[in-house]
């Protein structure tokens with residue numbers, strides 16, 4: 001009987017194991033020094049946001065800043081719908097939240113993990129709590145070494161996540177520089193940290209780096225006590241992960257807090273002044289900016305908040321409108337150690353997306369975050385695990401079946 005060894009019992013490794021056994025009557029052994037699926041537990045804040053409801057494969061793939069082209073073929077073989085159906089078939093019913101994120105009905109990553117492992121048990125998958133130190137290809141078999149000894153396998157699936165590339169490197173694979181992403185960002189204007197807890201809904205943001213506009217993006221953001229955060233900030237951290245910004249060379253965010261054009265606000269001010277001449281400047285822009293942020297803008301620019309709007313000078317008006325349509329914040333760094341996903345990893349040019357087999361080493365397959373594929377928050381990174389693992393699992397012994 002053939003045998004398949006899998007390195008890593010995270011979501012990708014375990015789903016690859018289930019998939020191998022769904023297709024082939026073969027021995028499957030999964031190695032990890034941690035308990036299986038430990039890394040699934042914190043996902044979605046413990047609720048396991050395991051995919052995202054989007055049926056168009058091209059649109060789905062566009063949510064991955066790295067690997068979208070590679071994933072087209074993978075997702076068309078096993079995508080969001082297939083995952084939902086598979087999970088339902090093994091007892092993990094799911095629901096779609098109003099922002100399109102998909103969760104198990106249990107709202108529990110632990111329960112999801114238990115059901116997957118029960119399924120693994122039924123299929124006879126073996127788990128060994130051992131760290132894989134080395135793998136040799138002797139031309140006939142792969143010899144996998146752990147601290148407890150050597151094991152022989154016909155095929156290997158590497159699913160060791162975004163922090164362990166030693167084995168892939170050893171096989172000669174190119175590793176695109178790994179960097180943590182999906183992180184809150186530190187900013188130069190520390191005074192905004194006083195606004196901790198304030199969220200800005202669906203603001204428009206232009207991002208500049210070294211004087212060039214590199215991104216136009218919209219979404220929700222949040223001020224925290226030591227960073228800016230929220231979905232749009234996570235997206236910026238992801239898209240700009242390879243821009244080497246720093247204190248000396250920051251990313252400049254120009255935030256349209258009002259979500260209006262300058263022209264619109266100019267007309268608004270003229271009309272408002274005529275209708276409400278005695279209203280204070282502070283109370284004249286409630287529709288366009290949360291009060292705490294607006295107060296800070298006025299104080300920072302030395303504008304008296306109690307002044308009547310009719311007395312506002314042209315210079316003051318320009319400063320206010322400039323800040324409402326283009327508030328400048330400079331990003332100097334990611335919050336240290338806060339990224340939850342790795343950008344970079346095994347170069348997709350060296351993997352066949354139809355099978356997930358290495359183009360360099362026959363019989364060696366890849367799955368999950370260790371590949372140079374990463375997505376935004378929303379369930380995309382787990383979907384990458386399920387899809388790549390399924391394709392690896394269904395392909396791993398296809399050549400032996402053909403030869404039989």
Ligand SMILES: Cc1cc2nc3c(=O)[nH]c(=O)nc-3n(C[C@H](O)[C@H](O)[C@H](O)COP(=O)(O)OP(=O)(O)OC[C@H]3O[C@@H](n4cnc5c(N)ncnc54)[C@H](O)[C@@H]3O)c2cc1C
Nearest residue numbers: 008010011012032039043044049132161368369379381382
């Ligand atoms: C806090 C947090 C929340 C998240 N929430 C979500 C979410 O809601 N939705 C989403 O889509 N994504 C989420 N993610 C990302 C998602 O968890 C990862 O993309 C996913 O876990 C990657 O799975 P993987 O199996 O490829 O790698 P991993 O989960 O990293 O698993 C790899 C495993 O390999 C083992 N290993 C490594 N080297 C060896 C070796 N030499 N020998 C033996 N074992 C080895 C490791 O111990 C590990 O258990 C979140 C991540 C974090 C950190």
